[in-house]
Amino acid sequence: MNTLVTGRRLARELGEWRSAGPAYRALADRIRVLLMDGRLSSGARLPAERELSTALALSRTTVAAAYSKLRDDGYLASVRGSGSTLVLPGRERGEHTLHNGLPLDFTKATAPAYPGMAAAYLAAAQEMPGYLTRDGFDMVGLPDLREAIAQSYRDRGLPTSPDQVMVTVGAQHALNLVTRTLYSPGERILVEQPTYPHALDTFASVGARILAFPVRQDGGWDLPEALLQIRRAAPSMAFLMPDFHNPTGMSMTIPEREYLAAAAGREGTVLVADETTALLDIDRGALPPLACFSPSVITLGSLGKIAWGGLRIGWVRASREVLARLLRNRPSSDLGTPLFEQLVATSLVRDLPQLAASRSLDLRIGRDTLVALLTEQLPQWDVVVPDGGLSLWINTGTVSTSALALAARNEGLGLVPGPRFGLDGAFERFLRLPFGNGAGQLRDGVAILGRISPQVGPDPLKMPLQAVI
Ligand SMILES: Cc1ncc(COP(=O)(O)O)c(C=O)c1O
The missing domain is CATH 3.40.640.10 (Type I PLP-dependent aspartate aminotransferase-like (Major domain))
Incomplete structure (x- = not known):
């Protein structure tokens, strides 16, 4: 039996899903992100169109168009009488993240193997x-x-x-x-x-x-x-x-x-x-x-x-x-x-003391490199510099990081949207960026982010209401 995602649950997971484009497309895109980053699983049954349209206070036509787009793109299978089921198509099947097979992977906070x-x-x-x-x-x-x-x-x-x-x-x-x-x-x-x-x-x-x-x-x-x-x-x-x-x-x-x-x-x-x-x-x-x-x-x-x-x-x-x-x-x-x-x-x-000392040197270089790149190319992002760990947790202020993750994917960069780290769609404007990657990868990744983030923002909630269809 496939898990049924209720309209209320989907509305919670969707969080701030609207963007400046047509509502049906934004809705379809966000459901796709939830599927690809593991917040919804392949095989889960989506709520009926009427139920979701009530939960989101949207017209049923918009929900139907979003489901239809997901179906056309291969992310939704509909069987008469048993509803619409999410599917990961093609090479994404069985994978639960946005990154697999991408040349630049910023989805994991990891570092290369210890030299010893x-x-x-x-x-x-x-x-x-x-x-x-x-x-x-x-x-x-x-x-x-x-x-x-x-x-x-x-x-x-x-x-x-x-x-x-x-x-x-x-x-x-x-x-x-x-x-x-x-x-x-x-x-x-x-x-x-x-x-x-x-x-x-x-x-x-x-x-x-x-x-x-x-x-x-x-x-x-x-x-x-x-x-x-x-x-x-x-x-x-x-x-x-x-x-x-x-x-x-x-x-x-x-x-x-x-x-x-x-x-x-x-x-x-x-x-x-x-x-x-x-x-x-x-x-x-x-x-x-x-x-x-x-x-x-x-x-x-x-x-x-x-x-x-x-x-x-x-x-x-x-x-x-x-x-x-x-x-x-x-x-x-x-x-x-x-x-x-x-x-x-x-x-x-x-x-362990030697391992920690060796890691510390590399992490310092990674952290400082990433902070410098972001300060230069995305100065509007609020970067808090941690005194350890493997990543920055950045408040982008305006960017929907679910949309950013989709756009980054088209550029070969894997990102995890902020809401993956919270409950009920929290942290839509936050991004975790790991700094364990080498300087070259950090440079390439930030260059992509600098290029695509203006296309993704601003956050629709901060836009006048009539812009949200
Ligand atoms: C906080 C935390 N706990 C557990 C794990 C998983 O650890 P392991 O690779 O040892 O299973 C990770 C790995 O990302 C982690 O960040």
Whole structure:
């Protein structure tokens, strides 16, 4: 059975969809963006024309024309009696982002592999024969790797023993496992707004009701709002990125960490701190991990950003009781983390300070290059310079970034529209631009943005009403 998207839900996801052109075309374009960036899935059934026209206060002819355009372009299949179903045509089938196959990919906040990766792989290959007499199914992680991870927490001021660590196939896997283990149907999950899109995907996949509280570049974490949500809705979990938050690059202050840990502890909400980005420091300096402020915090870690995404090694740090629950739940989805990658990871985790220092140098160059290019070519965009992380989170002021992503695609540049980072169509005028790419790519990407953004803006909501048909 295909998921039915109600008119109200589609209206929420569409957000500020109007543009200066004909309404039917703007509507079709925006539905296409939602499909391509994963906010609507291939196979989802769109609401009937009449329902959507009511939800959007539009004429039914406009909705019918938009559906017809989607159908002509191959994005909608209509079967008499069973409605209109979204389809990803041709080469986009099975892909859920706007970028695939494009020469310039600004959709991922990643960086090239750490220069020592090849040596780490070669050294692991030498060690591997010693492991071939085992059965190879490893559900908790190799002892040396767990100890190296525990030591890395102790080095950051957080006492940790190896039996508080479970190695996983990346942080995304860890988040899935934690969510499936802690979450029960009907409960709520609290997230930051903006947040990491695939965390939203994970929470949606278990059917969770998601609540959000703002993280503002000019004011930090809105903790009074977080507390209000926690008190009002008693979410079972809150998902946070306290260090170099993706996409803003911001970090919680120590008082913010203390406040949140105390409030969540009082109300019984488990804090899940995703530290995938925690070591991407450019000029901030060390801060104590969130778990220093409460023993019940569950921490997710990864080598994906600091070493290389292709390694696929992450972990969970939690109490022994929580780890025992995770372990019981794990076999239903996977039977362990590959040993070879764990051997590679062991040497990398032992060298984390060097990895962080090497990454920091490159990120500084990337950040400063991107900021300089934007200042020169798009001075009207509001660029806040983060002290770490992998991306800028830019308030363009007037540009619809969903429309920008479509236009950029025609120029060979992959972008993620701002609303992918929020709930209900928020952040339409925001854009995440990663700076882990080389200087040449940054130059080419910003040149395209400079060229196309005047064609995309201005934001129709800021235009006189008669311009919106
Ligand atoms: C905040 C955050 N969490 C988790 C992940 C996924 O990490 P991994 O590649 O280790 O699965 C990412 C990757 O983009 C991320 O940015």
